[in-house]
Amino acid sequence: MGLFALFCLLLFCSVSGKVVDFLDKGQLLELKNAIFDPHNMLSSWKSTAPDHCSWFGVTCNSHGRVSELRIPGGGKLSNVIGKFLELKVLSIPFNRIAGELPNEIWGLKSLEVIDIEGNLITGDLSMVDFSNLKKLQVLNLGFNRLSGNIHKSFEECKNLTVLNLAGNRIQGPIPDVLPVLPPQPRRALQDSRGNDVNKKGLSPFEWVLILVASLIVLILLVVIIVYFYMRNRRRSSRVDGINIIPSPPRSGNERLVIFREVGVPLTFNNVIEATGNFTSRNCIGSGGFGSTYRAEISPGITVAVKRLTVEMCQGVPQFNAEIRTLGRIRHSNLVTLIGYYASPSEMFLVYNYLPGGSLEELIRDKRNHVIGLKTVHKIALDIAGALAFLHDDCNPRILHRDVKPSNILLDKDLKACLSDFGLSRLLEGFETHVTTGVAGTFGYVAPEYALACRVSDKADVYSYGVMLLELISDKRALDPSFAKEDNGYTIVFWARTLRREGRVEEVFAAGMWEAGPENVLLDLLKLGLMCTTELPSGRPTMRQVVRKLRHIQRDFDR
Structure with a gap:
């Protein structure tokens, strides 16, 4: 009788998903322990939380099994990730993931999307067996540190539709996979959790529902278009x-x-x-x-x-x-x-109109024309003053959200002026930046803004810091030279690494370190790195940046 009761209990737990819940929850907690999470984005991942399916970056299927992981952080991926047997989506782009990917990933037969672009991942692709990834549709390993030839088993990925291997050190041909794809995707209709709901097609009743819903949406669109057209015609002449x-x-x-x-x-x-x-x-x-x-x-x-x-x-x-x-x-x-x-x-x-062009053009031309340190400092002070004004003196205060060299214009005397301020809020919801999904340009966007869309003045400070590092180094935020080095993917990581290794003179543009003064150059580098600290609370305000730059200015007069 006792064994029968235990069997019934286990059966009930299995049906209700509790056994699976305990299993996947434990694996998620084990995975969290291996991830470097400086922004505490995984704070909801804790044993006392009742439902792991509601944790940040976790999506489950109807059985309570983890089907999608979209997690931030750094460090190395634990091999525990291979225990999520029903995982369909693994998305960890543009983080600090380093080292080799666990072999267990390549054995996850349910995987449809692997997106690990823009990390520090190493490894030899000739050692990777892709034969289990027959359902894989998206493989994005771009801009890492992968090498070697692609294993012949890659030809087993018959459902692949998106492939990105750019920015690595991969050699040899890519197996002929993409050209043999069928003209239509081989996917059943799926619900919001990615579960098959009809593998044999839709019933007539379902088709009627779809047609009726489409007609209603079409009517609403027509009404909205007519409304805005008539409102524009009746708009006041003043x-x-x-x-x-x-x-x-x-x-x-x-x-x-x-x-x-x-x-x-x-x-x-x-x-x-x-x-x-x-x-x-x-x-x-x-x-x-x-x-x-x-x-x-x-x-x-x-x-x-x-x-x-x-x-x-x-x-x-x-x-x-x-x-x-x-x-x-x-x-x-x-x-x-x-x-x-x-x-x-x-x-x-x-x-x-400002005839001096953009700061982007000046940085590009600096490689051929030496610009004095005083001019570099003046441009940095000009833009810091403009941002401090927007943040502190405007009512309502204005966050720029897209500070970068191409949005900084120069007059004939190289006085710098910030453009496009206020447009992000004015046209919110209509931005067309192609790299982030938020207002801003990848390479200049603060981590907390890119990962969680948390907008604050400290996001502008981060973008300003990237711009300052570009100004003193003549490197771009995502300079092509970084892909060939072991110093990281962005200018922030590159500059921080050189400083940590005691090679600060390599940060500065040609001839700048020799011309000095060294104390001013080091202060500018420290300021750029302070502005790009990962935690927003560790960054100064733009008003504090202005005060620091004015303090540095006094060193020129000594």
Whole structure:
């Protein structure tokens, strides 16, 4: 009787998922112990937590088994990961994972996605047996330190649709897998947890439900489009006391909304003509929000015109109110918003034109032209002052969220001005940056922002620190030379490694260390590394950065 009761208990636990729960929970806790987690992102992973399926980065299937792991952190992956037999997705991109991948990973027969791009993983792919990964659809091992030839068993990955091996030291041919894929994906319809719900096709009733739902969505889209079209037609002809001519229809002579006069009238027609109808020969820069063009309105009067992507602008709530706020901002190290034009088919902002180009171009040209340390320091101080103003003196305060050299413009005397401030919030939800999924550009985005979308002024501080390291080193945030070195993948890790190894002189651009003074150079390096500390609480505020740079400035006068 006792054995029968025990059997019933075990059967009940198996059905309710409790045995599996204990098993996978223990394995997750074991995996956590092997992961370096400086941001405490895995704080929910604890034995007292009742449901491991609700832990950060963990997704389970309907049986309570771990099916997806999307975890941050560093260190080495434990071989315990091979115990998650129903794991379909393993995603740990752009972290600090080092060493070789456990062999147990290649034995997980349910794996469909392996995304471990941008880590410090080593190993010889000729030793990897891929024959168990017959369900694998995505293999992203780009920008690690892998080497060797690809094992012939790779040909067993018949379902592979995405393959990225760039940025490694892999040799030899890639087995012919991708060209033999069938024209249609070999996947059954799946639910939100990745479980098969119908392997034989949909029933007529299910098809009716799908068609009805699609029709409802289509009707709603039409209603929304008509609503915004009619709202734009009825929009008031005045915004905050500044004349706006409704559009369409458009005659070409509509005045722009003007915040600051430039000496001649600015109309839709003369701006378009001055840009050559936005031809490439007048394009002076492109970014996530659109392209910027040089426009000579009349002899001696030149402006910069940022043409926004129309899809990003339609339906943006309170655009006029937000843009008026930006138009009131004045600071000597911020580009000046002169005015703007907005209609359902066209939208552009007009700024003062700075003839010195971008800081990105200056850093690139510095390799051929020596720029003095005082100029480097002045540019760093200019941008620090601009960010401190946005963070502390604007009401409401403004977080830039995309600080990088291409968004820093220079006048003829190399005075630096920050551009694109306020646009991330203005066009939130419509950004087109291709590398992060958040506002910003990969390489400049702070870890807590990239991993958890936690936005704060300290994210701008991190981006500023990356920019400062670029300025003193002439390296890019993701310089191609890093892929060939053993010093890491980003400029932050590269500079931190050289400093730890006592090779600080190698951080600086050619001739800069020899020209000195060394104490100023070391202070700038320390400031850049302090701004890029992984924990936001360890970074200074931009106001503190300004004070530090002014203190460094006094060393020039000694």
